[in-house]
Amino acid sequence: MSDTSLTIDNILAPELTLCKVPASSKKRVLEFIAEQIRQHNDSLGEGQIFNNLIARERLGSTGIGQGIAIPHCRLEGLEHVIGVLITLEEAVEFDAIDNQPVDLVFALVVPKEATSEHLELLSQLAEKFNERTFCDRLRQCEDAGTLYQRMTAASG
Template identity: 50%
Template structure:
């Protein structure tokens, strides 16, 4: 898998995001992504994330969710990373609320790239030490630095 540093930017990294429901989380993700990627509209990003979530929860368990979708106008895989000030219900398999969210968007026609990148992100977020370091990040810069280190620190 390509390194998270290749699909994540500091502008799409936010620490301790307050007061969210699942819908508000998707609104925040859509805003962060569309503000950083003007070729992707807020409505398209929000709509695609919601449509994918309706197929089944993207909550993995252990407080982690990886909402993801394929989207027209996306030139290459991209991600957004948020830690939440308060965990939210995400219908995760272990019923634990989510406080660590990585959204993944890939180009519309890139089915295999979507699966490969998603699998790599899921492997990375299965590392408990890595996730704990993300959760301990004090601000956006620290969160991006940990994330871009890909768990090798």
């Protein structure tokens, strides 16, 4: 693992960027994320990813307000950071700090030992998602390709 600082565009793959995902609950959103990551990286167990995401949510919701959530966890046996970006077809209840339902989700799964990168990425994401116009542009995407482009064009 190189020690160049991680940016959103080198942890997010186009195939892990999904638009208008149907999900009925926070739990379904996290299950969906775990399924996507496992499909992309079959050395990882879906159950393990899901359980780690849920365990992190129990410490406090990762819903950061204004319809945005950044679920994240560390994972044993992972070699590089994985990002998943999804917009939801309909907003779901996420126990967010402002009690608003969430429709924009960026999940971050990091190697067990990658603490500083983890925090760095979370702050990059939080900063981006703080810009309302940026979030609106992501929400307006009709397809995954556009969503991926808009997310990664902004990083750099």
